[in-house]
Amino acid sequence: MRAPTGSVVGLCSASATMSAMGMAFLGYWGVHEPTPWSARDIMVVCLAFLSFIALGATIWIATTPIADGAVERIAPARRSFAAGLVLMWAAIIVAIAK
Numbered sequence: 001m002r003a004p005t006g007s008v009v010g011l012c013s014a015s016a017t018m019s020a021m022g023m024a025f026l027g028y029w030g031v032h033e034p035t036p037w038s039a040r041d042i043m044v045v046c047l048a049f050l051s052f053i054a055l056g057a058t059i060w061i062a063t064t065p066i067a068d069g070a071v072e073r074i075a076p077a078r079r080s081f082a083a084g085l086v087l088m089w090a091a092i093i094v095a096i097a098k
Contacts, residue, residue, distance in 0.1 A: 007074045008062045014059040015081055022048055022055075022088050029095050040094060047091035054084030 005019035026048055037045075 008077075011062045011074070011077050011081055012059050015055045015084065018081075018085060018088060019052055021090075022051055023093075025088075025092060035083045044091045044095045047087050047094065051084045051087035051091060054080050054087060058084060 026045070029044070058077050058080040061073050061080055064073055066073060
């Protein structure tokens with residue numbers, strides 16, 4: 001098994017960074033406030049959690065061991081990262097839009 005290099009390290013660090021930014025967004029946005037949640041609030045949280053799932057899957061997909069000569073797992077990891085990124089931005093836009 002080869003050691004992670006290049007794209008694997010980049011995808012993993014970018015995914016972890018986006019997850020941290022998403023958690024900071026949820027903390028700043030007001031998930032912890034005692035007011036009743038509206039449908040928009042539920043949509044923002046659902047989009048953010050789906051984003052966390054996709055970003056976590058990015059790390060799992062990118063670091064899955066592969067046999068010598070097998071197909072690289074970078075392309076599916078990139079798609080998972082892109083999906084997580086889009087979902088996080090969608091959550092932010094829904095939270096900001098009134």
